[in-house]
Amino acid sequence: MTMIETVSPILFRPRSTSRALQKFLGNKGAMIGAGILIVFALAAIFAPWIAPYNPIKTNFLVIRKPPSALFWLGTDELGRDLLSRLIWGARGSLVAGGISVAIAMAIGVPLGLLAGYFGGKLDALISRIVDALLSCPFLVLAIALGAFLGPSLINAMIAIGLSAMPIFARLTRGQVLSIRHEDYLEGARAIGLPDRWIIARYVLPNILSPLVVQAALTIASAILAEASLSFLGLGQQPPYPSWGSMLNAARNFMEQAPWMSLAPGAAIYITVLSFNLLGDGLSDALDPKSQH
């Protein structure tokens, strides 16, 4: 990132929240990402009203029809409208991405904070567990956990969340260590603040931006992971659609009906890209030192 240090004519901006927001709103990439995600989220929320057809109702008269005025994205092997399935599938995919990352952060970030802040035996214990989990590839671990928990969307989210947890624990711990000996933490202790307050107000806000970026990136991989789990039959269960399971079904008809894989593939790609743009924008906006 090239950044030219300029002396800002306005030295004193009002409040941190509004300033970060302004910076965020001024970031074109982040705005595009956020815009796309909002559209997708709205589509997911209002799926029953937007979707032109019932996503699970089969119609054997229109099997594997290419896109037309009647079926904008074509139909699948059971004659279901792909656009309707895509809109309904957004529910499964976006929720899976969001919830599994929320699970990963809810467990991983506190573990990393504890390990990094207190160190010693606690750190050794947490770090060894994290190391053990990290030694297993993310997707393999998610699939193993998913298979162990049993096939359902909720279990898939738990499996993906647990598999992504060590990434957050390790990142958080590393970030805490990097600021562990900063004077302002010593200063916080010197004004008599208790450890939990220091962790919440001094440690966490100072390491937040890499975590937010990691979260946006991990939502992207979680959506892909859910697609993979669905692909293996461990995620969203048929006949209900998710982008991953749609892709899974489309695989068998790549030659005869390429549109079947195009729609969910493009949706996954655009969503992942949007989360990445959003994450980049957030990391810029949240850093109080970076000049706009």
Next chain:
Amino acid sequence: MTAGLRDVLSVRDLTVRFGGAPANVIDGISLDVAAGRTLAIVGESGCGKSVTSMALMGLLPSNATVAATATTFLDAPLLGRDEKHWRDIRGNRMAMIFQEPMTALNPVFSIGDQIAESIARHRGLSAKAARARALAMLETVRVPDAARRLDAYPHELSGGLRQRVVIAMALANAPALIIADEPTTALDVTIQAQILSLIATLQAETGTAMILITHDLGVVAEVADDVAVMYAGRIVESGPVAALFDDPQHPYTIGLMGSMPSQGPRGGRLATIAGRVPTPAEMPPGCRFATRCPFVVEACRTARPPLRAITPGHDVACIRAPLEQHLGAAA
């Protein structure tokens, strides 16, 4: 040291040892600070100045063993209390000014929030009242345009202004004792003078006791009332500033004075003290300065020299003091 005035802090035979270390990092030092007075602790890097201040604030890591025969802070024992007791003292009755104003402030919160935080923590004020007091503190430390700067972030302020903010945080709860650990070392010379005079003025206004930790004898001469010279974890000489500067008795103090740059034309190179502070592993059994002392005799190496009064209030830990007697014969 100063009879008549009430001691805010009194420490006897403070020792600090880190787990597994072969010798005490702080080896039996005694300090007294009275209200409104400034005690300077002087010494070179690694002599234990900062460890002393951390021990007094209860901020040492858990592998450090801190002991003392007696400690009194505001008529109550200081050491051997639980962590909650420490948290109530720190930032409230006892505050600290740090060396590095560039890193001593939390970069993600405005300075107003940070000053208010300490006030809210110890006084239980509402956010609004704490903010009002934070503003008053910024004005107290002469931050220009304080009302607007309340919402500034640390990186938007210069080093001198940040140090003023750090001082405002330290003073926010009207502490009885301030420990200033090299408060001006990181600042350039003109700002140093401003900060020192600010500290002196505020101290005169509030009657706060202060422990000033520094290696800069110029700073000592400017603001301190009493001086304790530390070497390798021990106090080698202590007394009123005038007595120490006019008539230094310990060879180490004399060496420090000799290595202080002065104004005017320079007559040759600055004097230096040969050698370095011994590490805990190589700490000599007798006088810890013996390995570097130009006046060393055999007796210095065997027994620890006690701190004894040369003149009332002026103590020296050197068996050869007063040196003039010995040097007179040699010269």
